[in-house]
Amino acid sequence: MNDLRFTTDAVQAGRAPAATLAERLAAMQAADAVELLNELELADSIGIISEMPRDHAVLILDQPELHSAAAIIGALPVPVAQELLDAMSADRVTDLFHEFDAGTRSRLVPGLGRDTKLALRKLLRYPPHTAGSLMTTEFVSVPADWSVAQTLQHIREVERSRETVYAIYVIDPATKILLRAVALRRLITSGPDVSIMSVGRDVAPVTVAPLTDQEDVARLFRKHDLLAVPVVNDGNQIIGIVTVDDVIDAMTQEMTEDTLKFGGMEALHKPYMQIGFLHMIRKRAGWLGVLFLSEMLTASAMQHFEGELEKAVVLTLFIPLIMSSGGNSGSQATSLLIRALALQELRLKDWWRVALREIPTGLVLGSFLGFIGVVRIIAWQMTGLYDYGQHWPLIAATVGTALIGIVTFGSLAGSMLPFILQKTGFDPASASAPFVATLVDVTGLVIYFSIALVILSGTLL
Amino acid sequence: MNDLRFTTDAVQAGRAPAATLAERLAAMQAADAVELLNELELADSIGIISEMPRDHAVLILDQPELHSAAAIIGALPVPVAQELLDAMSADRVTDLFHEFDAGTRSRLVPGLGRDTKLALRKLLRYPPHTAGSLMTTEFVSVPADWSVAQTLQHIREVERSRETVYAIYVIDPATKILLRAVALRRLITSGPDVSIMSVGRDVAPVTVAPLTDQEDVARLFRKHDLLAVPVVNDGNQIIGIVTVDDVIDAMTQEMTEDTLKFGGMEALHKPYMQIGFLHMIRKRAGWLGVLFLSEMLTASAMQHFEGELEKAVVLTLFIPLIMSSGGNSGSQATSLLIRALALQELRLKDWWRVALREIPTGLVLGSFLGFIGVVRIIAWQMTGLYDYGQHWPLIAATVGTALIGIVTFGSLAGSMLPFILQKTGFDPASASAPFVATLVDVTGLVIYFSIALVILSGTLL
Numbered sequence: 001m002n003d004l005r006f007t008t009d010a011v012q013a014g015r016a017p018a019a020t021l022a023e024r025l026a027a028m029q030a031a032d033a034v035e036l037l038n039e040l041e042l043a044d045s046i047g048i049i050s051e052m053p054r055d056h057a058v059l060i061l062d063q064p065e066l067h068s069a070a071a072i073i074g075a076l077p078v079p080v081a082q083e084l085l086d087a088m089s090a091d092r093v094t095d096l097f098h099e100f101d102a103g104t105r106s107r108l109v110p111g112l113g114r115d116t117k118l119a120l121r122k123l124l125r126y127p128p129h130t131a132g133s134l135m136t137t138e139f140v141s142v143p144a145d146w147s148v149a150q151t152l153q154h155i156r157e158v159e160r161s162r163e164t165v166y167a168i169y170v171i172d173p174a175t176k177i178l179l180r181a182v183a184l185r186r187l188i189t190s191g192p193d194v195s196i197m198s199v200g201r202d203v204a205p206v207t208v209a210p211l212t213d214q215e216d217v218a219r220l221f222r223k224h225d226l227l228a229v230p231v232v233n234d235g236n237q238i239i240g241i242v243t244v245d246d247v248i249d250a251m252t253q254e255m256t257e258d259t260l261k262f263g264g265m266e267a268l269h270k271p272y273m274q275i276g277f278l279h280m281i282r283k284r285a286g287w288l289g290v291l292f293l294s295e296m297l298t299a300s301a302m303q304h305f306e307g308e309l310e311k312a313v314v315l316t317l318f319i320p321l322i323m324s325s326g327g328n329s330g331s332q333a334t335s336l337l338i339r340a341l342a343l344q345e346l347r348l349k350d351w352w353r354v355a356l357r358e359i360p361t362g363l364v365l366g367s368f369l370g371f372i373g374v375v376r377i378i379a380w381q382m383t384g385l386y387d388y389g390q391h392w393p394l395i396a397a398t399v400g401t402a403l404i405g406i407v408t409f410g411s412l413a414g415s416m417l418p419f420i421l422q423k424t425g426f427d428p429a430s431a432s433a434p435f436v437a438t439l440v441d442v443t444g445l446v447i448y449f450s451i452a453l454v455i456l457s458g459t460l461l
Numbered sequence: 462m463n464d465l466r467f468t469t470d471a472v473q474a475g476r477a478p479a480a481t482l483a484e485r486l487a488a489m490q491a492a493d494a495v496e497l498l499n500e501l502e503l504a505d506s507i508g509i510i511s512e513m514p515r516d517h518a519v520l521i522l523d524q525p526e527l528h529s530a531a532a533i534i535g536a537l538p539v540p541v542a543q544e545l546l547d548a549m550s551a552d553r554v555t556d557l558f559h560e561f562d563a564g565t566r567s568r569l570v571p572g573l574g575r576d577t578k579l580a581l582r583k584l585l586r587y588p589p590h591t592a593g594s595l596m597t598t599e600f601v602s603v604p605a606d607w608s609v610a611q612t613l614q615h616i617r618e619v620e621r622s623r624e625t626v627y628a629i630y631v632i633d634p635a636t637k638i639l640l641r642a643v644a645l646r647r648l649i650t651s652g653p654d655v656s657i658m659s660v661g662r663d664v665a666p667v668t669v670a671p672l673t674d675q676e677d678v679a680r681l682f683r684k685h686d687l688l689a690v691p692v693v694n695d696g697n698q699i700i701g702i703v704t705v706d707d708v709i710d711a712m713t714q715e716m717t718e719d720t721l722k723f724g725g726m727e728a729l730h731k732p733y734m735q736i737g738f739l740h741m742i743r744k745r746a747g748w749l750g751v752l753f754l755s756e757m758l759t760a761s762a763m764q765h766f767e768g769e770l771e772k773a774v775v776l777t778l779f780i781p782l783i784m785s786s787g788g789n790s791g792s793q794a795t796s797l798l799i800r801a802l803a804l805q806e807l808r809l810k811d812w813w814r815v816a817l818r819e820i821p822t823g824l825v826l827g828s829f830l831g832f833i834g835v836v837r838i839i840a841w842q843m844t845g846l847y848d849y850g851q852h853w854p855l856i857a858a859t860v861g862t863a864l865i866g867i868v869t870f871g872s873l874a875g876s877m878l879p880f881i882l883q884k885t886g887f888d889p890a891s892a893s894a895p896f897v898a899t900l901v902d903v904t905g906l907v908i909y910f911s912i913a914l915v916i917l918s919g920t921l922l
Contacts, residue, residue, distance in 0.1 A: 263793050271801065320781075
């Protein structure tokens, strides 16, 4: 196998260097070879993959981190591409088929092996972010009437073509229903003649449905320390498995998406420097525009209090300070609740317990900031750094009281937003810091001016 | 083993119900039993664990999700506690010893088994968030002169006491240097008499140092699709392994910490409802106070432009709108760069490529928002919704130009902040949305009033 090499027209010209590089890559960890290939031009990558022993090419093409895998396979001679696709893991082949254009698909499909075609037909139909889209059909399953020795012999025969052999799924021979998941480690310590059903604990296996969200799949892996989870249909028959490496990739992808959403933009699905300039603008302009339009309400609020503003310009000095404090406390509360809901430390029905906690928290934090604010005004006034006018104690009282109100409102609004999103069917992680800030800004202005009207009425206003 | 039950004084009174519950829990997935125990009072959990078959109690106590494991073990009779600790996995025992107070430690240590004591002495010295703190000493290693059959026999003997047996570490019998990592799946498909060194690919194993950061460990798992990674000392001798379940827990913990930091607060390390009120206040007040003090610069900036403010109160109407646009674009850029650096799509040296990209991006996004802002002013003025005075076209020009400047500055500052943090030895993920907003707010005000001075000088100002 190791010296079965194939060539393509594409590397006829620069054959020697591609062959040398191919040899060097074959001696590396597959993931390191991928990093190197990602740095090269597409034509060079195609040349190198063509020159490589076939089993090593499969090892490299199987890595989801290889950016140009679809392009490489699309450029190889059809029989070579089909040979590689048949040897690759089914879930990876499915990902590549999602990337191929219609022409490449129809060129490649006819000559594929029967197993590959079947797997593709099964896997291509599941939407992204689901267990079905992460799963592979290459797992080990054995009938419940087999012995340990039979099972081990079967594993030895199929090991090369299975994504994992560390979990063995035992099914009812008649109904095909999944009965048990057995760990290979328990299998090799059991006597050869005992029934496969007697190995391991008699506990119903943890399973997921094909449409289970990948975040829920990740939660199960974390909870049960799984290496793989079976995906079962409504009849409890196993149709595939999700392995831990795909879960780690999914978790990383979710983390990136959630961070970008919390930062106030759409997910990008590509490395920063590889995104086209206009594409990047579009992804950022959407939310920025929506936030800008909402924030225009602050201008309307200010216009509403125009009379007060003209009478007491000194009030404007503290607008940015007060508004940002509301936004900051809201952003803290939102980040806390996004994670508490993601980790299922809290459920939707706990919203009122959170509210009862955030209100006193906001009052204390607001009093803390209000105290600093009042001290600042007294200090500047006393030392003559700035003159807030004859009514400066009232100004200080307005700023202090407004901070208590706004920080409390910010904490409450920021903590309730993830609940509202979850309740209305959105991901709580869609809540963004800029959105919370905008929400709190408008209300914050109204709170500030209302308090000013009460405290300063008859003096400044 | 299964009917070896032990009792403690603590459950003498309510023995029957604890025993019934213990039986029911023994029939569940360990993780589900843990969820149930987490809901109970400590005294009940102690009773149930005491009533349980010992091997099942170990299974449950080994779950990091069990909140009260340290308290339960601390309350059991010392010999029972020691029996359980000896049977538990070494990395979990280490975590518990981090939680025990000095009294419990000195009560429990003397009677522990030799292996447990040795493992504790090794593992307790590594700081949190490192490979050393995640690793276990319970791995399988065999000398390089063994055959496949010898290795398999050894695995069968030690399987029960090893965290994983799916990776087997082959060491030089003389120098103890790690030579190779062999997957169990390749082992069981190999002939019994071949040398262990002939199994699998001849590639240097992926390793980490005990002080490698857990984020870098996670990155290696993702890149190489590992189930376990060996931790080696300076002499390349294996001292432990980190398994994938611990990496998934570490990734989840990092994700929570990073989200809270990005939201502008310190990490909490406990579920939301379990944190004491004062503890929560302290964790939030710190950053909130720092941000408030920094944001006070906005009041100083406004005081500086006091004369302009009094002459043109109309300018204040747009302050919140303009400031928030700078903060929002900054928050977007920061979230983008935090992830790009975390995924190593970009290195420190790429900062100027990012800057060259963010400046035109900011100019385009700023022009987009500026355009909306100008349209808004024209629309309100024309329809008579609000009268911005005779110089309203100049006001519109000021707002539009300021938005271009501030959004560009926000995008640039927000994108550079993660680089500056990484350069100065901090985690780029320490950058928070509120911090970026505060940074941009002060500068934004100065930009706004400077542009106003240029455009409105001689008319309003």
